[in-house]
Amino acid sequence: MNGIHDMGGMHGFGKVQVDDDTVFGADWQRRAFALVETLAWAVPYSTDQHRYAIECLEPVNYLKHDYFENWIEATETLLIEAGLVDRSELEAGVKRFDINCENHAPVGPQTLVAATRAGAEMIFPADTSTAAFHVGQRVRVLNTHRQGHTRVPGYVRGKCGLIIRNGGIFQFADSLAAGNGPDPQHCYTVEFTSTTLWGDDGSQGDTICLDLWEPYLEAI
Amino acid sequence: MNGIHDMGGMHGFGKVQVDDDTVFGADWQRRAFALVETLAWAVPYSTDQHRYAIECLEPVNYLKHDYFENWIEATETLLIEAGLVDRSELEAGVKRFDINCENHAPVGPQTLVAATRAGAEMIFPADTSTAAFHVGQRVRVLNTHRQGHTRVPGYVRGKCGLIIRNGGIFQFADSLAAGNGPDPQHCYTVEFTSTTLWGDDGSQGDTICLDLWEPYLEAI
């Protein structure tokens, strides 16, 4: 979707606060982070579903609120969609109904840390599908403007670049976020010249590289 | 500039509140409108300079504040830039220094209303420059991403359309907003198919027409 989150190339956000390397500035941010990571097991939701819920926040809130408050608001959305919490509970700050946890089991500390250390399974065997494109090939990014979650930023759509790597076959974010399973796709690193993306306002000689799934691309 | 104001095509702003046809919902909005129109004479500033000042507001304020508050904040910026008011006066709500009004004369009611009825002079004689393009010609919009004010929305940049009208030679908004005078340019109506702009997510058979000044365009 063409959301406020897709801000590559925008003007108006001022200078980078280069000295602000805060990770958690307040304890509630730690708790927010922990809740998002932990609830992902019980609800459950994938990272891409959580990202999409963030992208669907009201644009003014996306900009106004703290980064971790946006994470929490997105998780509230996912909890409500799953029927596990309702709006009145969140407003009152108290539980008003019980749920059947059979399909929403809480994760324990050991399991959670062990799984976090192990990481997610996102890649599929190389022989499960044939690549449509090859390294060294020039491709164009499709000009798509769907409502759903996607990982192709607006600033490369319709633009041509060079495939510099085939990273393998990965779960496809667009499909996962839409609840349609991993739908594995080849994912390529595509290099664009800055002037292709930004015209005369680009940075002469410089390039931008993105990892783009095969369905985002077409041959030229 | 690629500002928050350039929102053609964005998702995330919800349904249109079709029944809200309020012009002024509160008296302060009337006063805000009148101040912006009246101060344009004394400071002075052009409509395009005022638009650019709005575009330069912090994105979160642009979305959070009332439309007329944005108009006022932009006018405050222009007053400060002209040295006529300073930040401390605005914060305190009281005058702290006098100004020499010789070059900043207030407009009287008769003059203002008569001038408003007459309108601005924006067009130049047809024989003052030769058109680079003609009706029926296909053109491409340049892919520009400058910081300054421009009237070419992001969603048509790099896209091809058909010139359906040469509207004449007009003052050039980009130049006026930059304080470089009218720099008159031919201004064309260019029609784009919806699918050119939005790909498969466009509206089949429908088109979008924009008035675009000659410097935005190139022959194809």
Place this chain on the structure above:
Amino acid sequence: MAKKSHGPNKHGHDHGNDDGHDHAHDPLEEGAALRVRALEEIVVAKGLVDPDALDAIVEYYERETGPRNGAQVIARAWTDPDFKDWLLKDGTAAINSLGFSGYQGEHIRVIENTDTVHNVVVCTLCSCYPWPVLGLAPAWYKSPAYRSRVVREPRVVLQEFGLNLASSVKVRVWDSTAEVRYLVLPRRPPGSEGMDAPELANIITRNGMIGTASV
């Protein structure tokens, strides 16, 4: 949006609906009202603004502009073929001839709805609008929702306005990006054959002349 103005209005311009009820307390709204009052006081004290000019310009827009002007233009075009030809060829001149002119209406182009084309107007970058014939823009026209969506999914937006177009009708969206302002000439509705121009003007709506209604 709170409609009550806060505090005494020393300029005597309170046209707000001060109906004695307490409206919802909106701190953003109050902040804006205070901000505008502060600016007004400073610039009047500095001699940059003549308070009478403030009154005059608001009165001008509220009394002399508005969609009733545009409705007269459209009604005339529906009842006078020569005027209609002129209006479509040189909108500004034809409109001036009815006494409507001025700022944000220096160059008006009238675009005609037909059996096969429906027109709708927007300003994606700000809120350009033909003030002399339609008055100042309504809130929805200036909203991010309208500005962002009507260029990408005009039919969905028009449906929200209650306007369902046949797929055989092409939509043309006009984004007011330069100095021309657009006015839609709606199709004269069936059943209106017996009406004269003043009667016709009464059935023509602001939304019809923007393109978010059929008439």
Place this chain on the structure above:
Amino acid sequence: MAKKSHGPNKHGHDHGNDDGHDHAHDPLEEGAALRVRALEEIVVAKGLVDPDALDAIVEYYERETGPRNGAQVIARAWTDPDFKDWLLKDGTAAINSLGFSGYQGEHIRVIENTDTVHNVVVCTLCSCYPWPVLGLAPAWYKSPAYRSRVVREPRVVLQEFGLNLASSVKVRVWDSTAEVRYLVLPRRPPGSEGMDAPELANIITRNGMIGTASV
């Protein structure tokens, strides 16, 4: 951002800098803190969350991840040519061999700065970042200013970080749009020839491994 947590912390997790000073009163911040506490109470009461898991995951990230991990990887690469080759060929495996692995680090690609190419990493769409080797992302990396600008005007942004690149050096910006996370291998600075790996690790900064500093 206020660093003081508000009210009694009944879970006993106050790692904040509660230094006894009153910080600026930020209603947005307070609203967020209350919101998070409310959600925590509800989901714990419903049995969706084990409070011990909340503690454990924060402790894991604060203790076991962070830029010191990445610095060890880089120092090893600077001192062990075979490891460097492996790291550039299969970053994930080489990094795993040093004991760093996990969520948001399943596929790490290491990109090498040279005399002619400088690399810098961003995630324009959210804030993707290689957690196992760099920890959670710093505020500036997640900011709209960085995300919007570094892909369009990387040299201007790098100058704000104090990094002035010669025009002969090409900048490659890596926008982390899919599942690969990027780690920059900075150039070993002149004068560091006598340092061993632990000493080298001490001079390698988080920003150097993102690409907003030279080392």
